[in-house]
Every structure is written in structure tokens, then in C-alpha cells.
Amino acid sequence: MAFSGYRCSACGADFGPAEATYTCPRCAGNLDVTQDLAGVDRKAVEASRDPSMWRYAPLLPVAPPGPEAGALGTVGGTPLFRADALGTELGLSRVWIKDDGRNPTGSLKDRASAVVVQRARDLGVSPIITASTGNAGVALAAMARAAGTEAIVLVPESAPPAKIAQLQIFGARLLLVRGSYDDAFRLSTEAAEQLGWYCRNTGQNPFTVEGKKTAAFEIAEQLGWRAPDRVVVSVGDGNIITGVHRGFRQLVDLGWIDRMPKLLGVQAEGSSPIARAWAQGAETIDPVAAHTRADSISAGDPSDGLRALGAVRDSGGAYVSVSDEAIIASIAHLGRGAAVFAEPAAAAAHAGLAAALEDGTVGRDEEVVILVTGTGLKDIDAAIQAANTSPTVIDPTMEALREQLASD
């Protein structure tokens, strides 16, 4: 288990493992976990028979779960596959999909929650509380249940019904908040502080990034230990893109891959404080009142915005923002072009890639990986809107079938 403490991403101060828990005690910046990975041998990873994210245990700051932890041990190991037809439509010859909707609860957030649950076990603390737009809470509820610990989840009242149903089925203590994700975030931080609960909050807890970086490890290993030219990531709080950056950076530092991919961060226009700061070349992020149909990336006051800006800058990448209409249209493009079912926030990555190709931010000669962060089953209403057709109903006869075919 490689964990030696923390370094503040804002002021650079170092802290021992017991000297910090969430953000920087000096300046409240996001903390990076510090790790000594010098002796880790790639062969140890390659020799693992574990197809899950835990095959990268030598690079993680928590111990992997035992077999008794059930679903907790099955996170990650999601497929990377070619999307040639989608690529042709976009005018690209090399496009891959990394489908993280195929995680146990249907989103990439399982990776973060799995690591945080293991961290809570190492600390001997419970229950675990989190604010969430939905997916992070669902992931925590499931992983906590698998580990036999309790989860308390605060989500906006407006969260899609499928996410709320998942939370109920996994048996989390669920509280719907009359307000936004940003309101739920503030309340959960306060509750954790006053009630002594362990807080998973995205970005605030340094271990969420440690789970998310495994998506980058998998992409690199699945490509035969190399980086693509570009990885496209949808961005709300900015924690996934920070994790993806950290994963690739660690592999470059280890010499397991020879370069960083450029990151393309995609925000929804109605929730784009990071993309706006990027466009203005600003070093700070001005919060906005977030409004977007892509609920998972509706984060007006991003909890990991500065690291997310730095990650994209370090990679030589860029940020773009896209309209809700383009996001909904991309759900259909991914379905028809690549047989992938994505929720709006995940489809935003495709919409952002299309926009970035259009304005020349991404070149048509690039090899691109689209990270699909959540399954379309999370938000059926959005999928129905994207399909934009009513299914045809017929009588169960050949006559009715022939008649219908003739009239189509």
C-alpha cells in the first residue's frame, strides 16, 4: 500500500498521513496523496489475474478488499473498444470508447467510492457521508453495503428517479435536499464536521482521485502500455479529469508509457465555470448558478476546479462547453454509432469532441478515447428525448406487420 501523506495542490505544503484528512489545513486547497512508487514493477500488474481496478493495488494508497467484500472487488476492468462508425461520422479514423457505464452501479464513480470505503476501513471510521448529484452517492451506497458499513447520502431533490431508486435499493440512508448539488455539498461538509462522520465528498476527500486514476491505468494497459493522443472527459466538479490526469502522469513518471495524452475537458454551457476560467486564462474560478439537463455535471461551485484546470494545462489540452441540445443529440449518436448507452453527462464528452473537431481544437489525425462515465439507464427520460420517436404498436398478426412495413 503506497501512501506516505499529502501535498497541497495549491500551496505545496506537505503533511504526514495523520496530519490531514480532507483539504489543506493551511489554505483549504485540494490535497494530493503522496506516494513512493519507485519500486513498483509493471510485471507485478501484468501478472495479476484480477481483471478489476484492484489489479493496480501496488499503485493505490489503500489495501485491496478481500473476497468477502463481494461487489467492492469487482469495480473497474471496463472495456475499451474501437468505435469506427462513430469515428467516420466525426471524421476521425481512430476513436475508442472506454465504457465506464459498465461498472457495478453504472458509473465511473464506483472507482472513487471503492477506494474511499477502503480508506474508511483503514481509519476504522463510519458511517460515511457524501453529497452527490446521484452517481457518487449510489456508488458509495453500494460499496459501503458490500463492505458492511453505513452510508448517508444527500442528493438534490431533482435527481433522476433511477438514481434515487438505486440509492433506496442499496439501502443508503437517503436524504433528498431541497436545493442544488452545491447546497447538498455544503450541508454534508457541515454534517460530517458536527456529527463526526467520515466524508467522501468529491474532491474534498483526497482519496476519490486515487480511485478515478485507475481509469487511466486501464486505458494505457488496454492499449498495450501506451497513451492515445487525446482523452475526452466530461467535467462537473473536475475530479474525474484530475484523476485521469494523475493516472497518466504516474505512468509517465514510472516510465510505463512514454507521454501524456492531451485531455479535452467538456462542460455543459449552463454549468461551465471551469471552461469559462480556461477561456479567460483565469487562475481562479467564479462560481455560477448551475442549470443543465446533464445532472451529473451540474456543479456551479466545483470542488476540484483548480486541479482540473491544472490537469488540462499540464496535458497540453483544452476545455470546451456544449449546449444541452448537443448533449441530448449525442446520446443518440453514441447509441447508433457505437452501440453505447450513455447518460447525458457521459454523452457530453462526445458532444464536446464534435465541437472541438469543428473548431480545430482537436485534430482529425488524432487517436481519441472517449471516456463514457455513466450508463443511459441512469436517466431514461433523457434517452426517450434523444430517441425522439414514438414506438409503433401493431396487432400480433403478419397482416398487421406487412401493413406497417408498407406504410413506413
Ligand SMILES: Cc1ncc(COP(=O)(O)O)c(C=O)c1O
Ligand atoms: C456520469 C458522470 N459523468 C461525469 C461526471 C463529472 O465528474 P466530476 O464531477 O468529477 O467532474 C460525473 C460526476 O458526478 C458523472 O456522474
Ligand SMILES: [Zn+2]
Ligand atoms: Zn495549502
